[in-house]
Amino acid sequence: MATNLEKDGTAGASTKPQLTKGNRTALMGAMFLMATSAIGPGFITQTTNFTVQLGAAFAFAILVSILVDIAVQLNVWRIIGVSGLRAQEIGNKVLPGVGWFIAILVFIGGLVFNIGNIGGTGLGVNAMFGWDPRIGGGISAAIAILIFLSKRAGMALDRIVVLLGAIMILLMLYVAIVSAPPVGEALKNTVMPDQVDFLVITTLIGGTVGGYITFSGAHRMIDSGIKGPEAVRQITVSSVIGIIVTGVLRVLLFLAILGVVATGVTLAQDNTAADAFYHAAGEIGLRMFGVILWAAGLTSVIGASYTSVSFITKHDASPRLRNILTVGFIAVCAVVYLIINQAPQTLLIFAGAFNGLILPISMTVLLYAAWARRDILNGYKYPAWLLLIGLFAWLLTLFLGWNSLGGLAKLWA
Numbered sequence: 001m002a003t004n005l006e007k008d009g010t011a012g013a014s015t016k017p018q019l020t021k022g023n024r025t026a027l028m029g030a031m032f033l034m035a036t037s038a039i040g041p042g043f044i045t046q047t048t049n050f051t052v053q054l055g056a057a058f059a060f061a062i063l064v065s066i067l068v069d070i071a072v073q074l075n076v077w078r079i080i081g082v083s084g085l086r087a088q089e090i091g092n093k094v095l096p097g098v099g100w101f102i103a104i105l106v107f108i109g110g111l112v113f114n115i116g117n118i119g120g121t122g123l124g125v126n127a128m129f130g131w132d133p134r135i136g137g138g139i140s141a142a143i144a145i146l147i148f149l150s151k152r153a154g155m156a157l158d159r160i161v162v163l164l165g166a167i168m169i170l171l172m173l174y175v176a177i178v179s180a181p182p183v184g185e186a187l188k189n190t191v192m193p194d195q196v197d198f199l200v201i202t203t204l205i206g207g208t209v210g211g212y213i214t215f216s217g218a219h220r221m222i223d224s225g226i227k228g229p230e231a232v233r234q235i236t237v238s239s240v241i242g243i244i245v246t247g248v249l250r251v252l253l254f255l256a257i258l259g260v261v262a263t264g265v266t267l268a269q270d271n272t273a274a275d276a277f278y279h280a281a282g283e284i285g286l287r288m289f290g291v292i293l294w295a296a297g298l299t300s301v302i303g304a305s306y307t308s309v310s311f312i313t314k315h316d317a318s319p320r321l322r323n324i325l326t327v328g329f330i331a332v333c334a335v336v337y338l339i340i341n342q343a344p345q346t347l348l349i350f351a352g353a354f355n356g357l358i359l360p361i362s363m364t365v366l367l368y369a370a371w372a373r374r375d376i377l378n379g380y381k382y383p384a385w386l387l388l389i390g391l392f393a394w395l396l397t398l399f400l401g402w403n404s405l406g407g408l409a410k411l412w413a
Helices: 002-008 021-038 041-083 087-094 098-129 133-149 153-178 183-191 198-208 216-223 229-261 272-310 319-340 345-372 384-412
Strands: none
Touching: 021 041, 021 153, 021 216, 021 229, 021 272, 041 087, 041 098, 041 183, 041 198, 041 216, 041 229, 041 272, 041 345, 041 384, 087 098, 087 345, 098 133, 098 272, 098 319, 098 345, 133 153, 133 272, 133 319, 153 216, 153 229, 153 272, 153 319, 183 229, 198 384, 216 229, 216 272, 229 272, 272 319, 345 384
8 A cells, every 4th residue: 555655645445534423523514614714804805805906807816816725735735734743843844843833923813813803793793793803703713712612613613614615605696796897808817818917916915825825725634634644635625625615705796896897886885895795685685794704704813813823732632721722712812802893903014924924935845745745644645746736836926925024114214
């Protein structure tokens, strides 16, 4: 069997692990955790503004972001899954200390962005019921804490992110249909865009394949016991489905907004996304937007908290310890949000710069381990084609990382 692994980078049929019901639930949870972490409140606002700015031409930026997502996530899931180690543990094996440096960047970025995620849930509740956003944010943080305090926190996490992800897809699909977007125009611009804005593309990629988002699904997968060279098939299928779910959410949101923009209506500047849903489906559209924003915020709170804590604990740490630390992480973010009512802007700039640095550093470490450290991958021979597309993604992350440093310059401008 070792010969099969070395020849083609795949596991033989005889070693294919049998998935239990719990494993299947965990894999579904990992897929949706990756997808919903990428589609947070910030992404919804970002997509709305870029669609208003570029119209149908934004379809090209979405296509590029999905292709980069594929290149990054296929490698991240395969390397972490086959090794059975978290990203920071692989980093420390490649170069002692670099893993903890990555962990610090992820943790700080996750902490700051999670304050914004809690704020997003508050705005979602406000759109649904008209309540004060701080009340909605506090209630949502309490729900997230209860998930991690439950006796079967892992299963609760998996089921809630799958449920909320499915709700987001269905509601976005409904609004995308009733807004009647020019699908033909969008398809044409996907391959032959009327205009190309590289700043928009890099911003979109940085917001959806950066920081904790990159590792949320893969870390959840190995925590659930799906790991090792014999699980390559499950790892690959899960990563691909997760990428597809992410892509579907991006496309549906884009089409829902495009349908409104194409009518020429002028959207409100202070809450563009909510106004777009209102114009698409009236009062019910506004309530649907509230549900989508709340679901996006809550799943991002769960994803950011779970993944950030996974970077400061080892893969063999007890689930109880991880859950206690995660509850503390959410509580700190919630208290800060309730006090200042928003994510601190200066820290957001810092966190954005950190996010831009995480991917190039971590991809360097992971790809080096795949290429030169078969001992870390349990003797597994990494496929050359996967390494090649990973190298392409790595070069792009270097460019994005360099651009992200410009965010720090704003603090001293």
